[in-house]
Amino acid sequence: MDLTEVREKALERMKGVCAVYKVCDGRPDRLCQGIKYGKPLGMGGIGKGMTFAANIEALDRLQLKSRLIAPHTEPQIKTSFFGHDVAFPIFCSSMSGVKISMGGNISELEFAQAVMQGCKAAGTIGFMGDTADTFADRPGLQAIREAGGWGVQIFKPREQAVLLSVIKEAEQAGALAVGLDLDGAGSVPMALRGQPVFRKSVSELKELVQSTSLPFILKGITGEEDAAAALETGCKVVALSNHGGRTLDCQLGIADVLPRLVPILKGKVVITADGGIRTGFDALKMLALGADFVMVGREFLRAAIGGGAEGVAAEAEFLSQDLRKAMIMTGCNSLSDIDGHVFA
Numbered sequence: 001m002d003l004t005e006v007r008e009k010a011l012e013r014m015k016g017v018c019a020v021y022k023v024c025d026g027r028p029d030r031l032c033q034g035i036k037y038g039k040p041l042g043m044g045g046i047g048k049g050m051t052f053a054a055n056i057e058a059l060d061r062l063q064l065k066s067r068l069i070a071p072h073t074e075p076q077i078k079t080s081f082f083g084h085d086v087a088f089p090i091f092c093s094s095m096s097g098v099k100i101s102m103g104g105n106i107s108e109l110e111f112a113q114a115v116m117q118g119c120k121a122a123g124t125i126g127f128m129g130d131t132a133d134t135f136a137d138r139p140g141l142q143a144i145r146e147a148g149g150w151g152v153q154i155f156k157p158r159e160q161a162v163l164l165s166v167i168k169e170a171e172q173a174g175a176l177a178v179g180l181d182l183d184g185a186g187s188v189p190m191a192l193r194g195q196p197v198f199r200k201s202v203s204e205l206k207e208l209v210q211s212t213s214l215p216f217i218l219k220g221i222t223g224e225e226d227a228a229a230a231l232e233t234g235c236k237v238v239a240l241s242n243h244g245g246r247t248l249d250c251q252l253g254i255a256d257v258l259p260r261l262v263p264i265l266k267g268k269v270v271i272t273a274d275g276g277i278r279t280g281f282d283a284l285k286m287l288a289l290g291a292d293f294v295m296v297g298r299e300f301l302r303a304a305i306g307g308g309a310e311g312v313a314a315e316a317e318f319l320s321q322d323l324r325k326a327m328i329m330t331g332c333n334s335l336s337d338i339d340g341h342v343f344a
């Protein structure tokens, strides 16, 4: 199944929620955008969709410079995530809510399986999110278990006792890492379904971090204060993310956040970045700004809905080939060569 077929199938299955545009850019005239007035967010951004669009704009504003006169070597894009070898530094971001956001044509478990198995087949790592209506079934943990533990679970910032217990379940499923999307704290659908979510104090986060031997990820950091506080918790990964523009409108694009937060975080924790990455060229930009890994949301989501594990693997292959090409064109032989010199 090639990516064109995968995208055609996704268009069919996501009718009314996503038009599978050639470029998913969050512009106001897009099918998914516009204030939802109490209705589910679908695939779009929150509020006027400014943060969603800002993610893409911040990346597009950065211009690259070619550097081609040099001895040719094949770019080295292999790396490792807490001792686990990966073929390239692009992961599938944590997502959830097939029924409420993605058209509902496959089950949450099928989505999680597509992400975990497709990423594993492509040599990278799938992350899974957490949503109220399927929480009881733990689809992410089941898919991780089925993939031999090859995957990561991100939970919503639920009640502390619930988290302590599900973090243990993630350990038992053999997950590679576990974490929270802190920016899920304002989720109305969670509250309406009797599964409240909260902001978390440094001491509450410390308790969670210390409760597990797994590397702990704090996802949803966009500001200096949170970056500094995250370091106090003992977490191993800070995921710079605004949830694809779905939680707080009128934020900076993540490519604009990186230069502010990398000086605070670099070398102390693993830094991931997501938001608006559509190509390997975008991935190269985020890496050049200081991210250790990047994560891609909506592109993998459409691939999972349209083509299952095969679709996810095809998307991963596309992104990694694109990154390889971007590295050749900008004079980078290894991931450590990707720095500010790539910019015009």
Ligand SMILES: Cc1cc2nc3c(=O)[nH]c(=O)nc-3n(C[C@H](O)[C@H](O)[C@H](O)COP(=O)(O)O)c2cc1C
Residues within 6 Å of the ligand: 042, 043, 055, 093, 094, 095, 096, 097, 101, 102, 128, 129, 130, 131, 154, 180, 181, 219, 241, 242, 243, 244, 245, 246, 274, 275, 276, 277, 295, 296, 297, 298, 299, 301
């Ligand atoms: C439909 C949808 C559902 C999402 N659900 C979750 C979730 O459950 N947990 C989470 O951490 N992030 C969630 N995200 C955010 C993604 O992990 C990621 O931050 C975002 O999609 C990246 O931006 P991009 O889609 O522009 O690549 C979701 C995103 C989308 C589009």
